Every structure is written in C-alpha cells, then in structure tokens.
Amino acid sequence: MALKVCKFGGTSLASAEQFRKVATIALADDDRKIVVVSAPGKRNKPDTKVTDLLIAFAEAKLGGSGAEAVQQSILDRFAGIIEGLELPREEFETIATLLKSRGEGNRNHRARYIDSIKALGEEFSARLLAAFLRKEGHDFIYVDPKEAGLVLSDEPGNAQVLPESYELLRPLRDSAHRIIFPGFYGYAKNGNLVAFPRGGSDITGAILAAAVHADVYENFTDVDNVFAADPRIVEKPAAIHEMTYAEMRELSYAGFSVLHDEALQPAFNAKIPVHIRNTNNPESRGTLISLERSNHELPVVGVAGSSDFCAIFLSKYLMNREKGFGRRLLQIIEDADLSYEHTPSGIDHISVIIKESTFTPEVEKQVLERIRTELQPDKLIVQRGIALIMIVGDGMSKQIGVAKRATGALSDHGVNLEMINQGASESSIMFGIQSGDMNKAIVALHDAFFNT
Amino acid sequence: MALKVCKFGGTSLASAEQFRKVATIALADDDRKIVVVSAPGKRNKPDTKVTDLLIAFAEAKLGGSGAEAVQQSILDRFAGIIEGLELPREEFETIATLLKSRGEGNRNHRARYIDSIKALGEEFSARLLAAFLRKEGHDFIYVDPKEAGLVLSDEPGNAQVLPESYELLRPLRDSAHRIIFPGFYGYAKNGNLVAFPRGGSDITGAILAAAVHADVYENFTDVDNVFAADPRIVEKPAAIHEMTYAEMRELSYAGFSVLHDEALQPAFNAKIPVHIRNTNNPESRGTLISLERSNHELPVVGVAGSSDFCAIFLSKYLMNREKGFGRRLLQIIEDADLSYEHTPSGIDHISVIIKESTFTPEVEKQVLERIRTELQPDKLIVQRGIALIMIVGDGMSKQIGVAKRATGALSDHGVNLEMINQGASESSIMFGIQSGDMNKAIVALHDAFFNT
Incomplete structure (x- = not known):
C-alpha cells in the first residue's frame, strides 16, 4: 500500500x-x-x-x-x-x-x-x-x-x-x-x-x-495543471503534465506564480514526487513534478518573465587583465546588501543585473560612487526597465536548435535582445529585453515551442 | 599638412x-x-x-x-x-x-x-x-x-x-x-x-x-586588410575595411592574430586612427581602425574562436539566495591566481570559464577542494575541451535579428550550443561549444553574416 x-x-x-x-x-x-x-x-x-x-x-x-x-x-x-x-x-x-x-x-x-x-x-x-x-x-x-x-x-x-x-x-x-x-x-x-x-x-x-x-x-x-506560460499573457497556453524540480524552480523564479518552489523544498530534498491537481476537476491529469521526467520530447516546458530588473553596465579597457575586477565589483554589490541575478560579460564589459526595486536612488548613488572610486571604469551606466525572460527545459543545452528557435521567434516579433545568458549544463536560457516588449516576447516564445 | x-x-x-x-x-x-x-x-x-x-x-x-x-x-x-x-x-x-x-x-x-x-x-x-x-x-x-x-x-x-x-x-x-x-x-x-x-x-x-x-x-x-575570419579556417573570408578599436580588441581577444590589440593601445588612448596596410600592395584599401566607424551596415565585422577553455560548473539549490556566493567563488579563482573569462549563470547554477592551459591538474585539485569545502555545491563538474566563438560588431545589441542569424547558422550546421553570453550594450556575442566543432562553427557564422 x-x-x-x-x-x-x-x-x-x-x-x-x-x-x-x-x-x-x-x-x-x-x-x-x-x-x-x-x-x-x-x-x-x-x-x-x-x-x-x-x-x-x-x-x-x-x-x-x-x-x-x-x-x-x-x-x-x-x-x-x-x-x-x-x-x-x-x-x-x-x-x-x-x-x-x-x-x-x-x-x-x-x-x-x-x-x-x-x-x-x-x-x-x-x-x-x-x-x-x-x-x-x-x-x-x-x-x-x-x-x-x-x-x-x-x-x-x-x-x-x-x-x-x-x-x-x-x-x-x-x-x-x-x-x-x-x-x-x-x-x-x-x-x-x-x-x-x-x-x-x-x-x-x-x-x-x-x-x-x-x-x-x-x-x-x-488549476488543472501547470501551464507553459502565464494564462494572463498567453491565450490558451500549453498544458505541462510533467516537469522536474529544477524546471519548476527555474520557472518559479522567472515569474511563475502557481507554486512557491521553496515551499516544496522539503519534498524535493526527500525526492518525493509532487503532483499538482485540481480539487474542482480531480479527473484531470495534473502536473507531476519529480527528479527526472520520462517525456524528453519537449525541449522546453515553460516560458516566464519578470520585468523588475535593471543592469549596472561597466566597461573598462583591459578589464580582463585586472585580476579580481569581477570579484571586487560583486563585493561592492554585496556590501550594499543587494542580490544580483546574472553577470553577463564581454572582454571589457560586465553587467550586473539586479532587482530594480532593491536598487533605490540612494543605493544607486552609493554603489556607483564606490564603483567609480574603486574600479575606475571607462564607462558606467545604469539601464532601468529591463525584463528577464526565461525559457526553461532540462537538458536543452544538449539539444541543437533551441537557441535558434527562441532567437528566431523574438526577432520575428521585433523584440530586440539586449542580453543573452545560457550557462553550461543549464536548463534555461535567459533573455534580457526592454520591459515594454515582455508580453510580446512571452507570446512569441510560447508559440515557437508549443504551437508547432 | x-x-x-x-x-x-x-x-x-x-x-x-x-x-x-x-x-x-x-x-x-x-x-x-x-x-x-x-x-x-x-x-x-x-x-x-x-x-x-x-x-x-x-x-x-x-x-x-x-x-x-x-x-x-x-x-x-x-x-x-x-x-x-x-x-x-x-x-x-x-x-x-x-x-x-x-x-x-x-x-x-x-x-x-x-x-x-x-x-x-x-x-x-x-x-x-x-x-x-x-x-x-x-x-x-x-x-x-x-x-x-x-x-x-x-x-x-x-x-x-x-x-x-x-x-x-x-x-x-x-x-x-x-x-x-x-x-x-x-x-x-x-x-x-x-x-x-x-x-x-x-x-x-x-x-x-x-x-x-x-x-x-x-x-x-x-596582408591587404583585416579579414572577417581566419583565412586558415574560412576560404576567402570577407575583407573588413573599417572597424572600431572595441571591435578590434574583441576580435584580437577571441583569437585574431593580425595584430596585438594591446600593442596599439597608446594610439587608441590618444584616439589616433590606425590604418592597417600592405607593404606588398600599397594600393589596397587596408583596414582603418578608429573610435567609430562610418559604415553601420555591417552588424558584424568578424568571427573568431579559440579552443583552449574549460568550465567549472557548480549547481546548488537556492544558490541565488546565498548572498556573496558568486563573489566567494571568484575569490577562490583569484586566490589560485587564475583569470576567468565569463561567468554565465542561471538561478541555481554558475559556470566559470577559464583558459584550459592555466587550469592544470594541481590547480584543479586545489580549486575544487576549496569550492567543495567553502561553497558546498550540490554538483561540481569541470568541462574541458570547450571552444569560445565570438561574433563581434559594435552596436549589435541594438540590431534585431543578429542572435537569430547566428544561432540559426550554428544549429543548421549541427553545432550544439553549450553556452551563450551577451551582455548589455555589448559589441559581441559569445558562444561556448565543443572544441571539435570550432572550425565548423566559424565557417557557419562567417557565411551567415558575409555570404548573403
């Protein structure tokens, strides 16, 4: 039993x-x-x-x-x-x-x-x-x-x-x-x-x-199940019947409001499958969240976005030769009691993406002042009004063409990509765009992966 | 005069x-x-x-x-x-x-x-x-x-x-x-x-x-001019007649061997245009490198790659709630006297990309040991044999469709993307791939942007 x-x-x-x-x-x-x-x-x-x-x-x-x-x-x-x-x-x-x-x-x-x-x-x-x-x-x-x-x-x-x-x-x-x-x-x-x-x-x-x-x-x-995108943004989003803990967590982070992933952590830790079901429709299949999913046909299980972000952008010639540059930058962020989301970088550039609500004018003043004094960048800009969109799917980095579909859909809908971040072995790709494009981008990405 | x-x-x-x-x-x-x-x-x-x-x-x-x-x-x-x-x-x-x-x-x-x-x-x-x-x-x-x-x-x-x-x-x-x-x-x-x-x-x-x-x-x-890709990899690469200091620098970093960008730094700092010309063919137009270029039609001026990279990949549940996690990781890297190239990250993951030649077995042992003890990741993997490919072009982040063309070309040639990194206001996109795919990827990207 x-x-x-x-x-x-x-x-x-x-x-x-x-x-x-x-x-x-x-x-x-x-x-x-x-x-x-x-x-x-x-x-x-x-x-x-x-x-x-x-x-x-x-x-x-x-x-x-x-x-x-x-x-x-x-x-x-x-x-x-x-x-x-x-x-x-x-x-x-x-x-x-x-x-x-x-x-x-x-x-x-x-x-x-x-x-x-x-x-x-x-x-x-x-x-x-x-x-x-x-x-x-x-x-x-x-x-x-x-x-x-x-x-x-x-x-x-x-x-x-x-x-x-x-x-x-x-x-x-x-x-x-x-x-x-x-x-x-x-x-x-x-x-x-x-x-x-x-x-x-x-x-x-x-x-x-x-x-x-x-x-x-x-x-x-x-709800009958978890959806591939927010139904308030995407009309009739695809139903997702299986996902992994990692996927749930990425989606929850990216703006999914179905569940608090942290609330489920004790079950995840004990490797107990979580079955999301509907009291009002107990016959529906629901969504099973577990360590691994059996269906690997879907490269992407969800698209989500959140618009409360800003980026501190620094450029400095020969930045990559300055040992400790990135670490000292993150120390300044940490000292200001800020959490950061990502740090996409190029050879002479780095951006630190933080929640806009935490980056008040006073904090901004203090952080920029320290960056200027301690790191002496050639250029220092704060970009506000950034939305981060994530497409999430375990093992997508092993599947060819996911990035192509995503960037193609965004481009075809006239969404300009300010940032892209996909790390090794990851189950998500992050796109940084203008906040005003967020809903358009979510619709475009949902349609690219689920209406085919 | x-x-x-x-x-x-x-x-x-x-x-x-x-x-x-x-x-x-x-x-x-x-x-x-x-x-x-x-x-x-x-x-x-x-x-x-x-x-x-x-x-x-x-x-x-x-x-x-x-x-x-x-x-x-x-x-x-x-x-x-x-x-x-x-x-x-x-x-x-x-x-x-x-x-x-x-x-x-x-x-x-x-x-x-x-x-x-x-x-x-x-x-x-x-x-x-x-x-x-x-x-x-x-x-x-x-x-x-x-x-x-x-x-x-x-x-x-x-x-x-x-x-x-x-x-x-x-x-x-x-x-x-x-x-x-x-x-x-x-x-x-x-x-x-x-x-x-x-x-x-x-x-x-x-x-x-x-x-x-x-x-x-x-x-x-x-040489008559700078080429859009290495002629040893790409047959008849496109000639580039104008580029900016920033573009030159990104390409030089990414593996271009025409010039040492650092050697030109005194001229760049003084905003003096650098004109690359051919002693054996002084009539050829050459390549003018300056602060800004007049021709903005080319979103991309070059494609380059380098294959000597590896990635330290960490995942840890709720990593993004641990203030200072990234900073402490970079401190460990710095203490081992390593330079890193990029740190693509997701919610619970971060990768640190470093030159493979600097990550000797002894350094690896010492760094992984400290990461395990001090950061207690759920997962810690070193991926070797990574090539970083860059497409470079000033202001590409303001042009829609660049990422689409690039990821489309890579996907169409069967190149799997392990990592993508594009930061705000940047003039390059970095792709992390398997070293074995490097030349194929450079050819694919060159053709996508220059053979149209």
Whole structure:
C-alpha cells in the first residue's frame, strides 16, 4: 500500500461545497492518509480570504477598534460552512470560543500575536473537515501540530522548520487513524505558535510528505495543471503534465506564480514526487513534478518573465587583465546588501543585473560612487526597465536548435535582445529585453515551442 | 599638412627588395615623417627571422658554444641587404663591429643581455633604411630611442612605456629631418636597454603616433586588410575595411592574430586612427581602425574562436539566495591566481570559464577542494575541451535579428550550443561549444553574416 500526503489550498476549502469536494477526494483513495488544509480562501473574486480577515481582526485588537465587526465576519464564514456541512451547533461554539479567547491573548509581542490569530483559519478548517468526515462515518482525526511535533524556529511570520521535526513527525505514518492536519503553522521550542512565511500550507504538506516518506505529495489547487506560460499573457497556453524540480524552480523564479518552489523544498530534498491537481476537476491529469521526467520530447516546458530588473553596465579597457575586477565589483554589490541575478560579460564589459526595486536612488548613488572610486571604469551606466525572460527545459543545452528557435521567434516579433545568458549544463536560457516588449516576447516564445 | 607615423613589420624588411618597397612607400607621401621599422623577418616559410637568430646568438654566448656560426648567419643576412641596396662597405663594418662588441657585453644578467642583443635587429634595419634613403638623396636620419627619450620600465623582455616618454618624444614632431626609428626597444632610467614584449615594434609606432599627435598611424604588414575570419579556417573570408578599436580588441581577444590589440593601445588612448596596410600592395584599401566607424551596415565585422577553455560548473539549490556566493567563488579563482573569462549563470547554477592551459591538474585539485569545502555545491563538474566563438560588431545589441542569424547558422550546421553570453550594450556575442566543432562553427557564422 502506498502512502500519500495531500494538501488542499484555500479555494478548495472556501465553502461547504468545496469541503465536500475535498472529503470526496480524500475518500476516493485509501492511500491518502494525511490531509493538510489551508484556511478557507475566496469564494469569488470580491470575497476576502479568512486569513486576511483574521489578520484584520488581530490588527483591530492591537489598534483598538473595529474588532467586533471583523470577528462577526469570521464567525459568519464558518457558520456558513458548518451549516452547509450539517455539522452540530457545538462545532460553531468551539470555534467562536477559540477565536474569542485567542483574541484576548498576550498582545505584547505584535508579530507573535498576529501569528497566533491568523493560524486559526487552518486550525478551524482542519477541525471542521475532520468533524465532517467522522460524521460521515470515516476514521479521520484532527492532529495538532504541537502534539505531532512540528517544531519551528522562533521567527513569527517567517518560521523555518527545525531538522528534528522530521523524526518527531515520522510516527504519523503508522497512526491507526487517517489524519487531518492544519497547514501554515507549528510551534517554537518555547511553546509559542509561529507561522511560516507565504505558501505556508504547501510547506506543511511538503514537510509531512518528507517525514513519513510519502510516495507522492498531492498538492490540490484550482488549476488543472501547470501551464507553459502565464494564462494572463498567453491565450490558451500549453498544458505541462510533467516537469522536474529544477524546471519548476527555474520557472518559479522567472515569474511563475502557481507554486512557491521553496515551499516544496522539503519534498524535493526527500525526492518525493509532487503532483499538482485540481480539487474542482480531480479527473484531470495534473502536473507531476519529480527528479527526472520520462517525456524528453519537449525541449522546453515553460516560458516566464519578470520585468523588475535593471543592469549596472561597466566597461573598462583591459578589464580582463585586472585580476579580481569581477570579484571586487560583486563585493561592492554585496556590501550594499543587494542580490544580483546574472553577470553577463564581454572582454571589457560586465553587467550586473539586479532587482530594480532593491536598487533605490540612494543605493544607486552609493554603489556607483564606490564603483567609480574603486574600479575606475571607462564607462558606467545604469539601464532601468529591463525584463528577464526565461525559457526553461532540462537538458536543452544538449539539444541543437533551441537557441535558434527562441532567437528566431523574438526577432520575428521585433523584440530586440539586449542580453543573452545560457550557462553550461543549464536548463534555461535567459533573455534580457526592454520591459515594454515582455508580453510580446512571452507570446512569441510560447508559440515557437508549443504551437508547432 | 598632416602628420603620419608609419610602421613596417618584419616581412616588409626581410630583404633588400622589401627595403626598397618600404623606401618607395615612405617617399610616396611627404606626410610620412616618422618611420618605425622591425628587424628583417622571414623571406620565405623555412627562413628564420633575424630576431630569432639574434636570440640564438645570445643564448650561444651565454651557453658557450656555436655562437660563431649564428653570428655568421646574422651578418650574412645583413650583407645581402646591404649589397642589394648598393650601400657602401662601411655600413657592413659598422654592423659587424656593433654585433661583436655587443656580444662581448655584460652577461651577468641573462634577460638583460638577451634584450641588448635581440634589439640589434631593429637598430640595424633602421640604420640601413636611413642610409639607403640618404644615399638616394632624401633627408632621413636614424634616431636612437635613448636620445629621443623612449623611457621604459626596467623589465627586460617585458618593458612598459613610462608616461614621461610622451613629453620627451613630442619634439620629434618638429624635427628638421624625416625620421627612421627602430621599433621594439627603449631604455630604462638607469640607462639599460630594455625590450618590449611581443608586438614590440607595433608598440613603438603607437607610442610615437601618440607622442607627436599623428593624424594617422599607418601599420604596414603583409596582408591587404583585416579579414572577417581566419583565412586558415574560412576560404576567402570577407575583407573588413573599417572597424572600431572595441571591435578590434574583441576580435584580437577571441583569437585574431593580425595584430596585438594591446600593442596599439597608446594610439587608441590618444584616439589616433590606425590604418592597417600592405607593404606588398600599397594600393589596397587596408583596414582603418578608429573610435567609430562610418559604415553601420555591417552588424558584424568578424568571427573568431579559440579552443583552449574549460568550465567549472557548480549547481546548488537556492544558490541565488546565498548572498556573496558568486563573489566567494571568484575569490577562490583569484586566490589560485587564475583569470576567468565569463561567468554565465542561471538561478541555481554558475559556470566559470577559464583558459584550459592555466587550469592544470594541481590547480584543479586545489580549486575544487576549496569550492567543495567553502561553497558546498550540490554538483561540481569541470568541462574541458570547450571552444569560445565570438561574433563581434559594435552596436549589435541594438540590431534585431543578429542572435537569430547566428544561432540559426550554428544549429543548421549541427553545432550544439553549450553556452551563450551577451551582455548589455555589448559589441559581441559569445558562444561556448565543443572544441571539435570550432572550425565548423566559424565557417557557419562567417557565411551567415558575409555570404548573403
């Protein structure tokens, strides 16, 4: 018998109807032993996520006004779900009591207090799903992260899993019952509740999958699969049914918003396949993300872009004879607490590409001043408004003609290439272009590789 | 009246017949006020350059045997030139006396002694050319670099010009006579003769051109012009009649052997155009190298390659979050006294490209060990046998379709691209390929841009 850990995102638990879908999916496969849940998300576009309501509630309690109204909204959301699931009135009482008492908790440490409140969304989701499944006659229990041993660093809102958690959580594998586990939070060694950063429920699921050596980590969301490009930019982008961890990571970095690749890291590290699936269409094939993919016909699995970049360009005659030039340049960047993305270079030129948002006018002034003084370039220019486009595909460097197709498509659509970067053994090619050309470039590249 | 500095290379002075060509060229234009000469070069393929004979003579004197025979070969070469130029017998006596007395000089400092001997080739060339022109009734004088003020750093075989030389040499501009100046050497402040590194006569000409503010530096060699690719690789490569300093430099770096770009640096710095011309075909248009070129139709002026490269490839999950990762890697490279060429990178990967000849097994062991210990990469691979191909052209980054043509040509010829590097505002694109594909790639790229 295989062992599966499933995680359901916020839209999968937005309403009683969605809860029922989750229950159906959980019950459809006896291997789904551990189910991780998010807080109820949006039911429709103008709706508010329960987590955001909880944060607003916490802020109101901290600020001193409006808390009552927000509290009522939160309770209304859960009342609706409880009613729709035909759960007994006591379930609501439990939730209302927990919310009120937690709201009266210690408010001395602002971030810690907010964590303690916002984590209630996941806790309530998990409690209600377990109650519903039990009511329907199935052996599911709610498991508390503290009791289970999900031990995190004591960093409110930005907690990291501690290595001992994996050993502590392992016995869940042999639990006599099937488990409903709240995502997004755990406990520091001092007993404080602490929440993960964004993508927190994905992290919880990935940690559990790794701890119990799951055969697969099923990540249920609201899309049928990962697409080869952003559907907001490309009309009907190609569906991608298989990709590797490395490809996922490159795409996530390049602007893909389906998943936080870092959230999945515990599963990747443990080499557990991650299966992206759709709660609203569980029959669809989904996207399987694993160490290697079986289908090698696709040289490229995705195209993504991000437009918030700028380049510091330096030229200096005989730069390549000056040992340490590049290293000293990167030291200046590092001293300014900047991260850089790439450093494409020629014989007498080097560009350092950084996120434009981090390169404020003050930082720019200070960095350029040091570069001028310490490196004495002949030319020093800052180019703003750069977009980086990546095409991603494992082993593309072993396939002839990928660069040709990509540069041909960009040229045919009138996109001027300012920079190109492809490193040895890499699974991506990066193109630097003007921000204004970004969407045109993504469409051109998607069509070149997927509409053939 | 314009002022021109001309320099003639070794093949231009290989025989009396060549000396006469040089004299004719010098006399054809009154603006050619300063003529810099190399030592007599090869008359034919199996011949030996006078400079190599002089070095062999110095080595024999230092080693103690065979000096007589080499001395005779040297004197024979000059006897032939003197006879062919119908110069009086005294010219030969002067040369023979100078060679013998210099041969008996101080041999305590080996490199210094070799410099003092090998510089005689240029000195004799200059003395004989001046004597010939005077005999023919023209007002040319031989100028000694020491008297003229060509002051160099005291580094035998690798001397560098000292800044004061430019002021000291400037009065040559107003000399009452036209000047023949020996290339390749000057004098240290302590009075010692010291020679430039390779390309030394080109350096002397460039320094003189800068010192006297010449309108052009005419560099006479034995080719009609610079070619768009190496004629040993590409059959009938395109002739390039105009290029910029930056383009010349990129091509020279990438493997072009026509000129040493560093030798021309003094002229480039002073913004003096360098005109490459052919002594054997002075009517040909040549190649004008200057700050900017007037012809902007050619996006690419040349294709060159070099095959002595290897890449250190590292991958590490979340590398881009580790501030200072790239800088620490370059520090390790620098500590091993290695220069690197490029560092193409992806999100979790970086490659450092270095000259393979400098990356010996011992250096490799030490560098990889430090990388493993200090950077803990997930993967660390050294790829050897890499060729770097460059296509060069100012402003190519502003022209759409250059990358398309290049990658298309490579793909169509079955060349797999391992790396691509094009930085912002650059005048080149670099392609990393397998060494075995180098010539094929150069032919493909040349044909793509020049046979259209």
